[in-house]
Amino acid sequence: MRVTIHDIAKLVGVSPSTVSRALSGKGRISPAMRERIRKVAEELGYQPNMLARGLATRSTCAVGVVIHERHLPLDERSFYGVILEAIEAEVSKHGYHVVFSTLRNHALPRCVRERRVDGLIFLGTDIKEELVRPISTELPVVLVDHCIPGLTSVVGDNVGGGRLATEHLLSHGHRNIAFVAETLEDPSFRARFDGYRQALEEHGLRVRKELIVEGGRRSDSDRIAMEKLLRKKKLPTAIFAANDFMAVGAIRALTKAGLRVPDDVAVVGFDDGALATLVHPPLTSVHVPRVEMGKSAAFCLLELLSSPKKVSQVIVLPTPLTIRESCGCRGV
Amino acid sequence: MRVTIHDIAKLVGVSPSTVSRALSGKGRISPAMRERIRKVAEELGYQPNMLARGLATRSTCAVGVVIHERHLPLDERSFYGVILEAIEAEVSKHGYHVVFSTLRNHALPRCVRERRVDGLIFLGTDIKEELVRPISTELPVVLVDHCIPGLTSVVGDNVGGGRLATEHLLSHGHRNIAFVAETLEDPSFRARFDGYRQALEEHGLRVRKELIVEGGRRSDSDRIAMEKLLRKKKLPTAIFAANDFMAVGAIRALTKAGLRVPDDVAVVGFDDGALATLVHPPLTSVHVPRVEMGKSAAFCLLELLSSPKKVSQVIVLPTPLTIRESCGCRGV
DNA sequence: CCTCCTTGCGCAACCGGTTGCTCACATTAT
DNA sequence: ATAATGTGAGCAACCGGTTGCGCAAGGAGG
Numbered sequence: 001m002r003v004t005i006h007d008i009a010k011l012v013g014v015s016p017s018t019v020s021r022a023l024s025g026k027g028r029i030s031p032a033m034r035e036r037i038r039k040v041a042e043e044l045g046y047q048p049n050m051l052a053r054g055l056a057t058r059s060t061c062a063v064g065v066v067i068h069e070r071h072l073p074l075d076e077r078s079f080y081g082v083i084l085e086a087i088e089a090e091v092s093k094h095g096y097h098v099v100f101s102t103l104r105n106h107a108l109p110r111c112v113r114e115r116r117v118d119g120l121i122f123l124g125t126d127i128k129e130e131l132v133r134p135i136s137t138e139l140p141v142v143l144v145d146h147c148i149p150g151l152t153s154v155v156g157d158n159v160g161g162g163r164l165a166t167e168h169l170l171s172h173g174h175r176n177i178a179f180v181a182e183t184l185e186d187p188s189f190r191a192r193f194d195g196y197r198q199a200l201e202e203h204g205l206r207v208r209k210e211l212i213v214e215g216g217r218r219s220d221s222d223r224i225a226m227e228k229l230l231r232k233k234k235l236p237t238a239i240f241a242a243n244d245f246m247a248v249g250a251i252r253a254l255t256k257a258g259l260r261v262p263d264d265v266a267v268v269g270f271d272d273g274a275l276a277t278l279v280h281p282p283l284t285s286v287h288v289p290r291v292e293m294g295k296s297a298a299f300c301l302l303e304l305l306s307s308p309k310k311v312s313q314v315i316v317l318p319t320p321l322t323i324r325e326s327c328g329c330r331g332v
Numbered sequence: 333m334r335v336t337i338h339d340i341a342k343l344v345g346v347s348p349s350t351v352s353r354a355l356s357g358k359g360r361i362s363p364a365m366r367e368r369i370r371k372v373a374e375e376l377g378y379q380p381n382m383l384a385r386g387l388a389t390r391s392t393c394a395v396g397v398v399i400h401e402r403h404l405p406l407d408e409r410s411f412y413g414v415i416l417e418a419i420e421a422e423v424s425k426h427g428y429h430v431v432f433s434t435l436r437n438h439a440l441p442r443c444v445r446e447r448r449v450d451g452l453i454f455l456g457t458d459i460k461e462e463l464v465r466p467i468s469t470e471l472p473v474v475l476v477d478h479c480i481p482g483l484t485s486v487v488g489d490n491v492g493g494g495r496l497a498t499e500h501l502l503s504h505g506h507r508n509i510a511f512v513a514e515t516l517e518d519p520s521f522r523a524r525f526d527g528y529r530q531a532l533e534e535h536g537l538r539v540r541k542e543l544i545v546e547g548g549r550r551s552d553s554d555r556i557a558m559e560k561l562l563r564k565k566k567l568p569t570a571i572f573a574a575n576d577f578m579a580v581g582a583i584r585a586l587t588k589a590g591l592r593v594p595d596d597v598a599v600v601g602f603d604d605g606a607l608a609t610l611v612h613p614p615l616t617s618v619h620v621p622r623v624e625m626g627k628s629a630a631f632c633l634l635e636l637l638s639s640p641k642k643v644s645q646v647i648v649l650p651t652p653l654t655i656r657e658s659c660g661c662r663g664v
Numbered sequence: 665c666c667t668c669c670t671t672g673c674g675c676a677a678c679c680g681g682t683t684g685c686t687c688a689c690a691t692t693a694t
Numbered sequence: 695a696t697a698a699t700g701t702g703a704g705c706a707a708c709c710g711g712t713t714g715c716g717c718a719a720g721g722a723g724g
Contacts, residue, residue, distance in 0.1 A: 002447075047446060048446065049446065051448075055381070055384050074414055076576075081406030098431065098433065116394075252610065252612040278408070280584040
């Protein structure tokens with residue numbers, strides 16, 4: 001059987017409570033005794049049982065990370081693996097563990113009700129308020145990629161990024177800029193679209209409906225969208241895609257159609273993930289700082305856990321433009 | 333405060349132990365009493381505290397999933413996000429949770445020693461035996477993508493897949509087939525190479541050293557490898573890449589060099605993930621059944637958890653070839 | 665020298681469940 | 695009618711920690 005504080009207590013000849021105090025550093029205890037107990041604990045290879053501690057202290061030293069099922073599968077197109085990893089990296093530094101869950105199978109409600117975690121981080125662009133609100137009354141909650149009033153959230157500057165990308169294309173003389181997305185119903189994509197619109201309007205241009213295409217929420221959304229776009233009588237000279245996946249699909253479709261990127265059509269994506277450098281030509285893309293988002297979310301949650309003052313905040317991280325070749329800026 | 337079995341006991345007028353037995357279904361109890369207690373528990377919205385239960389039963393209803401740091405970041409190039417998700421989907425059906433961890437920060441040893449999980453699944457092609465062996469004496473362990481004697485593991489048929497890919501290219505008349513990998517030190521890539529060699533030898537061909545290129549363990553490994561390959565005086569007519577990432581890099585490099593895929597050089601990848609359909613031309617690739625691997629690993633672990641008979645097994649999943657356009661089989 | 669305060673530690677309750685054992689009572693066999 | 699058997703439920707210990715409270719010893723101050 002593994003060693004417990006009772007074993008240590010017996011060996012040292014003190015009570016378990018003294019051992020507990022010696023190891024936790026709380027409560028009054030003589031330095032000499034503290035050292036003696038620490039040494040024995042060390043020798044015996046004592047490791048506290050977190051279940052017991054959690055039961056006594058009503059805390060678990062674990063945080064839940066929940067990914068919305070809409071953002072699954074967690075495959076090569078997924079945005080959230082990196083964030084999950086960044087969260088794990090950050091919280092593990094502080095002795096916390098990560099319980100990973102999706103929104104399927106009702107694993108989440110169980111996870112919360114069973115008091116398995118001290119707090120939760122939700123990943124997704126469209127977390128339902130009616131799901132999160134009741135949970136947030138029991139547990140600290142941080143949202144990534146979505147905002148709900150009164151809750152702490154960490155988001156990228158989607159509107160700003162949309163403007164940046166569009167302005168970049170405008171500054172190169174493009175006037176027919178298509179906007180390609182899976183769907184405008186998604187708040188993130190909608191925000192990127194808003195940025196696109198703002199940039200156009202500031203240049204005295206209007207959003208032209210025929211240049212907005214949606215591929216729908218499906219795995220071949222990129223193909224569908226580009227087919228729609230390529231069927232138009234007049235092609236745009238540039239495409240701003242709401243994410244890298246659609247941008248890559250655009251490049252593929254254009255290449256397949258015998259068009260050259262960026263010479264015939266310039267393409268700018270959004271996310272700036274690993275995909276951006278996997279395609280030819282390398283993709284110019286609005287950078288979403290995923291690692292920072294994860295770190296930041298973890299940091300916020302740990303802060304909420306340590307201090308009960310519930311000041312919710314919205315952290316907006318900047319989204320600069322990473323310029324590569326697909327926009328026609330740099331020579332190939 | 334949340335409702336406990338003591339609350340229920342008081343309300344019904346029985347002892348807590350009776351409530352426990354009524355809800356767990358274990359032990360002798362009259363059907364009438366069982367129903368009464370169940371109803372009250374239902375009405376009160378009772379949810380068991382897993383910490384307390386875990387403490388008493390010495391189980392946690394949680395499994396750990398550990399990803400080797402070599403396979404990080406968990407970005408668009410990562411193979412393991414899908415497997416993680418598949419594991420979660422499977423174990424959550426059986427009431428288990430997933431504690432996610434990497435091999436950094438020593439979160440894993442803590443996770444084990446603190447008795448946070450009932451079992452572990454390791455994800456990675458090169459998990460060190462000296463790390464896993466001691467853990468496996470305390471906890472059931474399942475390996476994915478790697479084998480260690482005496483331990484249960486789930487792997488894809490890398491050798492078979494390597495043969496399949498190579499034979500496919502051979503059957504189309506290719507005789508100069510390059511093998512491109514990040515490194516041959518990785519057991520998985522080595523196995524795929526072995527399949528490649530076997531296929532060549534069965535056709536009376538020998539492995540030619542100048543056709544084997546490694547890009548190293550780095551994020552631009554694909555670029556490095558292809559630069560090496562393209563510097564050769566004589567180019568191969570086909571490339572078998574040890575994974576999709578390298579295959580996509582090969583297509584990119586070839587396209588950039590003005591060569592056409594598959595007309596000038598055919599390319600076959602390995603993994604058959606989402607990347608395969610994101611590039612142009614769509615990639616012919618050996619399919620690695622990641623979802624099945626995850627499900628299978630989860631199943632094995634749950635089995636080990638339920639029955640203490642420690643029969644370790646190695647499950648090898650078939651890796652069929654998914655034919656698309658990059659190998660020149662199908663017209664574009 | 666006595667009082668008061670501080671210090672160091674143990675006692676025991678508690679967190680919320682599980683489970684072996686005991687015992688009263690009902691049922692059936694002898 | 696009595697003994698053997700079975701049934702339903704409670705008691706109390708236990709899992710492995712934490713923590714409020716009390717008490718004894720020692721030092722400081724009057």
